[in-house]
C-alpha cells in the first residue's frame with residue numbers, strides 16, 4: 448500500500464515538515480504530495496513512536512493469495528496434469544546458443560508439423576516422442592535474470608552450452624551461478640564437437656572444477672556432446688531434457704483461470720501492445736480479462752509460435768496476446784480475473800505501488816552519515832560509483848576495496864559501476880538511483896555532472912592518494928568521519 452507524505456503526517460499526528468525532514472535524513476527528497484511506499488512510511492512513523500500495520504487493499508490481497516495458492520499447490524492439486532518442461536539455453540557468448548536454438552527448432556519443423564511459419568515470439572515449443580518441450584529463445588541469461596529480479600521463475604531446466612574448443616569461460620560461470628541460485632537443474636551441452644580443436648574431456652574437467660560435476664565423473668550433471676552446426680546430438684539432448692523433466696514431475700492444473708509470466712512485450716504499429724505470455728498454470732482463453740503488472744486488458748486475439756491464431760493456451764505454452772492497454776515488462780505476472788472492474792482496480796493499485804517503490808529506492812547517501820544508518824540498522828551496504836584517470840589506478844582501488852570489504856563485517860562495499868574518465872552526469876544519476884556515493888580518483892566532474900550532483904545532493908568525493916580514500920571509507924564505516932562542511 449501507498450500513502451502520500453501529507454496523509455502520513457496526518458495519520459501519525461506530526462507536521463508534514465517533520466515527515467519531510469525525516470525523509471531527507473533517509474536520503475529521500477519528497478514533497479507533501481509525493482507517494483511513498485509502506486516500508487518507508489513505517490520507518491518514519493516508528494521514528495515518531497507510532498507503530499504501523501500494513502493494510503493491503505483487498506483486491507491485491509485476494510489476487511496475491513490466489514496466485515500463491517495456485518502456484519504453490521499446483522502440483523498437489525488433484526486435477527494437476529503433467530506439463531511440458533520450460534527450458535532456457537545459457538552459456539558464454541559465441542559458444543552456440545543461437546545456433547542450438549535454431550537447430551532445435553528446424554529439426555522439429557523438418558519432422559513435418561503442418562502449417563505456419565516460425566515466428567519469433569520469445570519462446571517456442573517442439574515435439575519429441577509425442578511430448579512437448581518449451582524453449583525460451585532469448586539466448587543468454589538477460590531474460591532469466593530480469594524475470595528472476597521480478598520474482599518470476601519460469602525456467603524448469605537450464606541447458607548450459609559450452610564450446611568444446613573454448614571451455615569454461617566467464618559467462619559460463621555466471622550462467623552456472625544463476626542456475627544454481629534459482630535452483631534449476633543444469634544439462635550441459637558441449638557444442639562444436641565437429642571442430643578438430645574440440646576437447647570435450649577438458650571441458651568436463653573444467654566443469655567439475657567449478658562444481659558442475661558430470662555424471663561420468665560421479666556427479667549428477669548430464670552431459671551431451673553436440674554440434675549445433677552439423678545437427679549432431681540434438682536428438683540426444685532433447686531426450687535428456689525429457690528424462691530430467693520426468694524426474695521433476697512437472698504438473699499444473701489446466702482447468703482453471705490462467706496465471707502466466709510475460710517473457711517479451713512491445714508496441715506494434717498496427718496491433719498496439721503485443722506481449723508473449725508463458726502460461727504457468729490454468730488455461731488462457733480468448734476474451735479473458737487479465738491483469739498484467741500495472742496494466743490490464745481483455746484478450747482480443749492469441750497466436751502461437753507459428754503465428755497461428757489460437758483460442759486457448761494451457762500450461763507451459765507460450766502465446767502472443769493482443770488486447771492489453773499498455774505494454775507490460777518482461778517478468779510481469781499475468782492473471783485472469785473475473786471482470787474489468789477488478790482488473791482496473793488491481794492494475795491501478797499495482798502501478799501506484801510500483802511508482803512509490805521506485806521513488807523510495809532513490810535515496811541519496813552521504814558518507815559522513817553512513818555510520819548513523821549502520822547503527823540504526825538501516826544500512827548494510829555502502830555502494831560506490833568509482834571513476835579514475837587510468838585503468839591501473841582503477842584496478843588498484845578496486846582490489847583495495849575488495850580487501851576492505853572482507854575486513855568489514857557489518858557493511859558490504861559494492862562498486863555498482865567503475866570506469867576511467869571524468870565523472871559524468873550519468874554517473875551521478877546512477878549513484879542517485881542506486882543510493883551510491885561517487886568517488887573520483889584523479890578525476891573531476893564535467894559541468895553537467897557538477898550540476899546534477901548539486902541538484903540531487905549525491906555525495907561526490909575526490910582523491911589523489913589511495914590510502915586517503917580508504918581511510919575515509921574505513922572512518923565512515925566506524926562513524927569517525929568528520930562531516931564535510
Ligand code: GDP
Pocket residue numbers: 538539540541542543544545546547586638639640641642673674675676677
Ligand atoms: P551465441 O553467441 O552463443 O548465441 O553463439 P552463436 O550461436 O551465434 O554461434 C557463434 C558462432 O559459432 C557462429 O559463427 C556459429 O556458426 C558457430 N557455431 C555454433 N555452433 C557451432 C558448431 O556446432 N560447430 C561449429 N564449428 N561452429 C558452431
